Amino acid sequence: MEKLRIAIMEGDDIGTEIVPVARDILSKSLQMMDIDIELIELPIGKLAYEKYGDTFPHHTISQLNNVNGIICGPIGHNNYPRDDPHWKMPPIRKHFELFASVRPIKSFNTDRDIDIIFVREVTEGLQSTETVVAGYPEFRPNDEITIASRVITRSGSEKVARCAFDIANTKNRKKVTAAHKEPIYRLSCGMFLEECVKVAKEYEDINFDDTLIDTIAMHLVSRPESFDIIVTTNQFGDILSDIGAGLIGSIGMAPGLCVGNNLAMAQATHGSAPDISGKNISNPYAMVISTAMLLSWMGFKYKEDKLVNASNLIEKSANDVIAEKKFITADIGGKSSTQDMGEEIIRKLECNSI
Structure with a gap:
């Protein structure tokens, strides 16, 4: 080789x-x-x-x-x-x-048994410095308005979902949770969730659920032991994984x-x-x-x-x-x-x- x-x-x-x-x-x-x-x-x-x-x-x-x-x-x-x-x-x-x-993230020398893997999509979404190779996805047409774009693709969503389930297989994990805000962002988070649901059907031995991003943030603090693998979009993943580090x-x-x-x-x-x-x-x-x-x-x-x-x-x-x-x-x-x-x-x- x-x-x-x-x-x-x-x-x-x-x-x-x-x-x-x-x-x-x-x-x-x-x-x-x-x-x-x-x-x-x-x-x-x-x-x-x-x-x-x-x-x-x-x-x-x-x-x-x-x-x-x-x-x-x-x-x-x-x-x-x-x-x-x-x-x-x-x-x-x-x-x-x-x-x-x-x-x-894994707890050491604490009273809590925390062992979570966050899987975050990082080539699209809202994070401007990570999602473009030229130009900027934010602009300010005048001093009173700033506009930012969030890009979600089926391909990107499918790949990160499959990555999460493949890790679950390799690491003998039992559950994958998709974090989203579909009731508000019905098209962008909706597309991400649709792809997660499709991929989940191919992994019958792994449990799958989905939870709203704000609920997951609260439960990470109150009962982090309930999570195994969390898969989500770019900015949500950035925030959630830092909460995990704090735990x-x-x-x-x-x-x-x-x-x-x-x-x-x-x-x-x-x-x-x-x-x-x-x-x-x-x-x-x-x-x-x-x-x-x-x-x-x-x-x-x-x-x-x-x-x-x-x-x-x-x-x-x-x-x-x-x-x-x-x-x-x-x-x-x-x-x-x-x-x-x-x-x-x-x-x-x-x-x-x-």
């Missing part, structure tokens, strides 16, 4: 701290499992602008066309200049049709994987946190588990059991560190640095491989 390649892009702010930790853990696990994967460093965000005059330059795009997986740190686009089109949120998801963002104590504990038909990208669900950048206190867990999710996806995609085993080893080692509470960052009650937590995960890799 052709040698696999993974692109690594640090992103902005704390991305320059947590991505190197994830890369070191990835490299160690590949070495221990005797897996030969080429790791390619590429610029994106501020670093790319400084070098190429664009946050998503052609150099990076051309290299990404030839990789099997991507690891990408957070992008600090909220602080980009608004008057320069070259300072933009890199439209990686849209460009490479990474249509579903898979965001698992388990920190956005630094919320990993993510953006998947398409032929490519996947590991990207933690949190932002670039410029307020703590450079302090070596950011939690690397979400980025590390996102990387493990990428290895698992590649393992199933390319039928390489070693990659799945490496993914499982990373996940167990990171979870062991969380459970022991000795080398964890301040956001989850510890005093360790980003680097110290990463080094402890590597030590656990070595122990767990014996």
Whole structure:
């Protein structure tokens, strides 16, 4: 089989701290499992602008066309200049049709048994920076009016619904819940729900229900244990998955994987946190588990059991560190640095491989 390649892009702010930790853990696990994967460093965000005059330059795009997986740190686009089109949120998801963002949340050391996978469509919907490759879906015809568009397609809805049910099959999950607001958005949410219902009929062993978005938000807080997999549209998924992260104590504990038909990208669900950048206190867990999710996806995609085993080893080692509470960052009650937590995960890799 052709040698696999993974692109690594640090992103902005704390991305320059947590991505190197994830890369070191990835490299160690590949070495221990005797897996030969080429790791390619590429610029994106501020670093790319400084070098190429664009946050998503052609150099990076051309290299990404030839990789099997991507690891990408957070992008600090909220602080980009608004008057320069070259300072933009890199439209990686849209460009490479990474249509579903898979965001698992799991409780640790709490009284609640929370274990939910959010599956969010990310190439259409209302999120302007993620759904276009040129121009803007918002405009202001005069100073008193702003108009925004929301795009829902049958194809996009069907793909994200099928992704959710396929994950349920793979992970032995029992129920998929579609989150929507069909009584109000009868055509847009209506189309999304229609496709979810169609796909559900093909998976007879998996229970399916649908619930209004506001009801789900309330039930996530009051009884999150009742949910298994939640599939929804772009903006709804962005909000719900952040509520989920709050339930388990920190956005630094919320990993993510953006998947398409032929490519996947590991990207933690949190932002670039410029307020703590450079302090070596950011939690690397979400980025590390996102990387493990990428290895698992590649393992199933390319039928390489070693990659799945490496993914499982990373996940167990990171979870062991969380459970022991000795080398964890301040956001989850510890005093360790980003680097110290990463080094402890590597030590656990070595122990767990014996």
